[in-house]
Amino acid sequence: MCFYSQFLFHFALLIILIMLKYLSSQAESFTASITTDKEALISFKSQLSSDSPHPLSSWDQNSSPCNWTGVFCNNLDDNRVIALNLSGLGLSGPISPHIGNLSFLESLQLQNNQITGAIPDQIGNLFRLRILNMNSNRIQGKLPYSITNLTQLQLLDLSSNQIVSQIPEAISLLTKLQVLKFEKNKFYGTIPPSLANISSLTNISFGTNTLSGEIPSNLVRLNNLIELDFTINSLTGTVPDSLYNISSLVNLALASNDLWGEIPQDIDERLPKLLVFNICFNKFRGNIPASLHNLTNIRVIRMASNFLQGTVPPGLGNLPFLQMYNIGFNEIVSSGESGLEFITSLTNSTQLNFLAIDGNQLEGVIPEKIGNLSKVLSSLYMGGNKIYGPIPASISHLSGLKLLNLSYNSISGRIPSELGELVELQELSLAGNQISGSIPESLGSLKKLNEIDLSGNELSGQIPVSFGNFQSLISMDLSNNKLTGTIPKEIINLPTLSSSLNLSKNFLSGSLPEFGIVAVATIDLSNNQLSGSLPSSIKNCLSLEKLVLVRNMFSGSIPQTLEEVRGLVTLDLSSNFFSGFIPTELENLKALQFLNLSYNDLEGSIPSGGVFQNLSAVHLEGNKKLCFHFPCLSKDRGRNLVWVYVIIAVFLALMLCFIIVLVMYMKKRKPKVIPAPEQLKSQHFWVSYDELRLATGNFSEENLIGSGSFGSVYKGQLSQGIAVAVKVLDVLRTGSLKSFNAECEALRNLRHRNLVKLITSCSGIDFKCNEFLALVYEFLCNGSLEDWINGRRKHSNGNGLSLKERLKIAIDVASALEYLHHDSEISIVHCDLKPSNILIDEDMTAKLGDFGLARLLIERSDVQASISSTHVLRGSIGYIPPEYSWGEKPSTAGDVYSFGIVLLELFTGKSPTNDSFTGSMSLNSWVKSAFPHNIEQVIDPKLLTHEDADADGVSDDESAKNPNLQLDCLASVLRVGLSCIADSPDGRINMRDVVRKLNASKEILLKGNNIKNPRHDYFEV
Structure with a gap:
């Protein structure tokens, strides 16, 4: 019995020790866990900062994290x-990788801060x-x-950041x-189809990115799915018909893409x-499907x-909850x-706050019942429609109106005075x-008005003095009317006017009041009958960028106080009666x-x-008293002016005599010149500075069609009726003369249908005696x-370049380079x-143009030597071959190489400097990754979805009937x-082979039916 008792005692003691050991280990584990999170x-x-006081000041090492701001524990x-x-604490700085140690974290909310850097992998x-x-x-x-x-x-919400990435296909996990x-x-990149595997998704919002490809x-x-938002991307193709079968959809937003197709007529049954x-x-x-108006709950x-x-189909009266109806800029x-x-059917839509029908072909009179909206x-x-008749006075019943654009x-008719009752109107x-x-x-009662544009009408009478009551006006345009009288001083002193004041093309007269507007950026008072001097108070317009007073009757001197208008970009005081000196x-x-x-x-x-150092930016012609050619003498030395002219005349006469004697002497000494070959006797087409100035409208901005490294190009028409492009060199820019000489040298003896024709050159003096x-x-x-390529130009039918046109352009450019490299007198x-x-x-x-960087190569044994000795990186970013950056000569x-890049850009629609090409991704690698079996992923989608039609929409070749031929050609x-852009110059094909291969590609389109297995040899690069 004693033994048994002793056994029980020791056994109990052992159990107690084991439990104590367990509790001790648990305590240690608990302590370690708190320590890890802390x-x-x-x-x-430590990585974050904020304006004082720091919102995370409670995060103290000596207290428990469960008591800290924004921290929640189980x-x-x-x-x-x-x-x-x-969220919303104003935190800035990067996210620490140690965030990944919060292994029990179930919710991480950092929205509405200023956090920078990348999301760490440890997330x-x-x-x-x-x-x-x-x-x-x-x-x-x-x-x-x-x-x-x-x-x-x-929930995964990373919206409104600057993340540059593709959406991983593995997101389906x-x-x-x-x-x-x-x-x-x-x-960027495409929308991963694997999204469809996440059956629990209710909201997808990818708006405002650069996603491409099809939905x-x-x-x-x-x-x-309740919400599907792909707005503001670069998605292409037709909207899949199946998309309209997601019957749970509440919000379908596909705006601002390149999508096409038709809206299903039974959209009310599908969605x-x-x-x-x-x-x-x-x-x-x-x-517009009539069934759309059957969706009685639509907003x-x-x-x-x-x-x-x-x-516009009937049924608008069925939409009582409609808040926005926008069908603007269509062909309705x-x-x-x-x-x-x-x-008037929309009068039932009592919540309607936005209605846009502008930019269509709607004809009719504005209904009187518009006031019942x-x-x-x-x-x-x-x-932007075909609306006629008067503006109904009932429009003033729209008491909540903030914007009215007719x-x-x-x-x-007249402007209804009742418009002054629209007290909420801002535009x-x-x-x-x-x-x-x-x-x-009464319009002066519109205290909240920000913009008023009444230009291009037949308004008469004076500018209302009540316009001085505007308290929020930013922009006023009353130009191109028949307004008379003086400019009210109240207008010139509107304190809020910050965008523009345009009163041009009227019949306003009198002098200008003193300027009190400080923030206005543009003032245009041109083409009136204003007189008097330009007030020196123009200096008060501290934000003024553009002042145009052309074609008035201003007189007096140009105020020196213009110097204080530091931001002035454009100043046009031409065609007036200003006198005196030009203020220095x-x-x-x-x-x-x-x-x-x-x-x-x-x-x-x-x-x-x-x-005044930029000859193309200053126009002074028509001022007969300005000293264009000689330094001007001050008035107190005017009596000596005659003597100056006499001395100059005598000097010129002596110089002329000397030249005549020298020429006669040289004729006696010089042997007779051998006549030039017949082809060099052809009359050269000469043109003067004055003719170019007139042809281009004084080199006006309206005729400016481009700017480059060494000058600007203007459109013009010579007196002979010849339409020309005039490239004016900026002589003050380093290298402009070398560019001029290079272009002349390169084009002097070149003749090819695919080279832009150089008609002539002009080297002279402009009206300020500067080199031109x-x-x-x-x-x-x-x-x-x-x-x-960028879509800024299209055919009259709205189409861009077809496949045939792109191929033809590629062959044209290749032919020009083939001529330059192999067939001209000097490569x-x-x-x-x-x-x-x-x-x-x-x-x-x-046609290939702009030879300002061109080099003439002379073969000397096995070395190509350039006439120019300048060793600089030549070309434009994205098109420069890699060896140029290593110091290799052109x-x-x-x-x-440059042609290869242009060729890829022409057929993919993507520039080599596109924002989607970051890191190691480039146009070259992007195309290589899809070649040869997935070229549909990189080809411009417009080439894969439309018939290969010409500018008139006509297509009669076999490729239009067989899309496979298009893919073969592409x-x-x-x-x-890809053969042109090999990294090593020795690994690239030459332009003769390029022309031959591109013509073979063209044959695929033209004779596709006669080619068996045309793609079998196109896949190796």
């Missing part, structure tokens, strides 16, 4: 940190995370791939994700829950800036006086109509880029500093290849091949391009 948070705080014994909410360690919200920060870098480890995530928001970043059709599998439908700024065609309909046709039509009656209507756009119609635009009568004084203080206007003082009565010397250098080229009316290297230097004529023939192989073209 150290991670302290490290996190209620278990271990007290681990499970949530971190630091992928937070495998319990359900909420990750970092929107509205300054986060940069790439999206870490480790984010796909967060398989418990339900986030199988519990419900909300995915990447909007307002720089995400995956398999998104229809997202049966729970019965739709509240927001936004497809504006795309290329949708067809009619927003935005279809602006497409190619929608037909009439109506006819007859009642053509706008559909507007919603009292909360704030924006009404009706401009501009560019055929509206007549009033009635420009470009036929409105007559005087401007109502104008030299101090460092921002001044254009100065026109021509046709006044100015005298004396011309200043030489500041803007210009090259006169033929004018090519279809602009540059860059304009066509020529262009050195600056890029789309902006390739010009297109009226027949869509491409060579024909360098031109081949594969062969890309192969040529």
